Amino acid sequence: DTAVSQTPKYLVTQMGNDKSIKCEQNLGHDTMYWYKQDSKKFLKIMFSYNNKELIINETVPNRFSPKSPDKAHLNLHINSLELGDSAVYFCASSPRTAGREYFGPGTRLTVT
Amino acid sequence: AQTVTQSQPEMSVQEAETVTLSCTYDTSESDYYLFWYKQPPSRQMILVIRQEAYKQQNATENRFSVNFQKAAKSFSLKISDSQLGDAAMYFCAYTSNRDDKIIFGKGTRLHILP
Numbered sequence: 001d002t003a004v005s006q007t008p009k010y011l012v013t014q015m016g017n018d019k020s021i022k023c024e025q026n027l028g029h030d031t032m033y034w035y036k037q038d039s040k041k042f043l044k045i046m047f048s049y050n051n052k053e054l055i056i057n058e059t060v061p062n063r064f065s066p067k068s069p070d071k072a073h074l075n076l077h078i079n080s081l082e083l084g085d086s087a088v089y090f091c092a093s094s095p096r097t098a099g100r101e102y103f104g105p106g107t108r109l110t111v112t
Numbered sequence: 113a114q115t116v117t118q119s120q121p122e123m124s125v126q127e128a129e130t131v132t133l134s135c136t137y138d139t140s141e142s143d144y145y146l147f148w149y150k151q152p153p154s155r156q157m158i159l160v161i162r163q164e165a166y167k168q169q170n171a172t173e174n175r176f177s178v179n180f181q182k183a184a185k186s187f188s189l190k191i192s193d194s195q196l197g198d199a200a201m202y203f204c205a206y207t208s209n210r211d212d213k214i215i216f217g218k219g220t221r222l223h224i225l226p
Contacts, residue, residue, distance in 0.1 A: 041145045041207055042159055043214070088212045100201065100219055101157065106212035 003027050004104040006091050012110045013081055021076045021107045023091030029102070030095060032074035034066060037088040037106070046089075049074055081111045114139045116206050118217035125194045126225050132179075133189045133220050135204030142166075144208040148178070148189045151201040151219075160202070163187065191222075199224045 004025045013019050025032065031050040035043045047066045048055045054066065063079045078085060091104040115138045125131035137146070148160040163171045163180050170178050175192045191198055204217040 037212070037214075041147075041162065043149075043157065045157070090214065100203075101151075101216075103214050103216065106214070108212055 003102050004091055004093055006089075006104040006107050008107060009105065010108050010110075012112065014112055015081055015083060017081050018077070018079045019081060019109070020078070021089055021091075021109070023074050023076070023104060024072055025091075025093040025102070025104075026072065027093055027095070027102060029093035030071070031093065032068070033092040033094075033101065034074065034076050035090040035092065035103075037090060039087075043090065046076075047074075078109075081109075083111050085109060086111045114141070114206055114208070114213075114215050116204050116215050116217040118202075118204050118220050120220045121218070122221045122223065124223040124225055125191075127194055127196060129194055130190060130192045131194055131222065133191075133202050133204075133222065135187045135189070135217055137185050137187060137204070137206050137215075139185070139206065139208065141208040141210055143210070144206060146178075146180070146187045147205040147207075148176070148187075149203045149205060149216075150198075151203065152197075153200070157203065161189065194224050196224050196226065198222060 007022045033048045034046040046060045065077045068074045088106045088108050090106050092101040094101045117136045144165045146163045149157040150160045151157045161173045161176050177190045179188045201219045203219045206215045
């Protein structure tokens, strides 16, 4: 059974478009995250979210916004895509804010 | 399938002493990256150190260094002059250049004794 899933796996789009990446976890976890992996494979936290609190990394442009329709989902919306947004984006979840995180398979976003 | 194993669920070390956290992995790939991440209480994961598999030289970052043994598929983390702020969960992680999946070990909880 997939614990943390992301769709799509690959996303190719043009500059200026708006796109979303979906994330779902079936672990019953309270907290979900979005990470961006840069070209050197570093993971950088973008958001952490539970039903009480959204914590935003201040370096994340406001074109990025997380949306959580329910506890099991945290989708990532990106407006006005730029070339520099090309990266692999990982969703993760944990049972609590400081718990071990379980990662999804990643979504490779390519902006042309 | 790739796997990452951390065989020490918990470890303790006296402040100012040196501690080594173990990590072994299994892969058939030749081009990959290994990481150690630190997760302090109530905080998100922080990258501690990164090693590229094609580099023979062990990575170092201040008090943190790794012992990368590629043939043995071993990637241990050494923390020198341990400080109270080093107390955290430490995760070993693997990712290859062939796909985007990140594989984490189960973590080692490190306690620093004053």
